[in-house]
Amino acid sequence: MPELPEVETVVRDLRPLLVGRTIGAVRVGRHKLRSPWKPAWTPRVAGRRIDAIDRRGKWILVRLAGDATLVLHLGMTGQLTVHPEPEPLADHTHLRFPLDDGRELRFRDVRRFGSATLFASPGALAEHLNARLGPEPFALEPEYWFAALRGTTRCVKAVLLDQTVLAGVGNIYADESLFRAGVHPGRRANTMTRTQAESLRCAVEVVLRRAIDGRGSTIRDYIGGSGLKGGFQEEFAVYGRTGQPCPACRTPIAVARHAGRSSHHCPRCQK
């Protein structure tokens, strides 16, 4: 599922297809996503031009003419793609936004952990995002990051996954970043040295950049906004590689449980 690199890929794919187009209507499927589409939102979307498509953390922001923003989250299995309007609907398509060029934006989500919400004003949108998201990984201040780690006894993996500390990292890229930095996922955050904190901050940046270059990772369901799968799964060092040799020392990759998630790591390289 979509973490920052996958969401960034979707946004980059959709931007040229959607910006400048006008949404003609909203078609809602029988099953609700995480929360139901409110009928009151439809007139605020239908007839509106799309001014911009942005990403914040794992959230997709479709900025509409006027003050409203359509906010989408892909959850675990969400797909957001553009199709010719007559094209048959795939199973689990829950929302459709026909456009003025004969195509249609479709939100498909097998597990329905995704969400689609409308925020009527920039203030309401900011309130929602600010309550949930810390800084973007590419704008992470070293001092802020070090202080965030030193200020808690939680394990480092839990801090990486905490969207209010750092926005956009999920289970795959947390594990890959920790391996790259040589830090064990169960390491207590408040025992990290300044050097290790900086090493981890850089590792997160490098891993995310490379994953974006690879158009994200497809484990099973993920596809970009143009329908293409990702390629970064071919470059995983540890994620999903339990029992296979560590790329650095050949020790079998182990899996442990941290913050309720599987943590793939090398027991020899990561301290």
Next chain:
DNA sequence: CTGTAATCCTGCGAGC
């Protein structure tokens, strides 16, 4: 404050 578990869902692979 932490950690853990359950919740929302469907699908798939492993094991019997």
Next chain:
DNA sequence: TGCTCGCAGGATTACA
């Protein structure tokens, strides 16, 4: 082949 079990990119809530 067919069944059950556990697990999966996430976020939120309840509870110890």
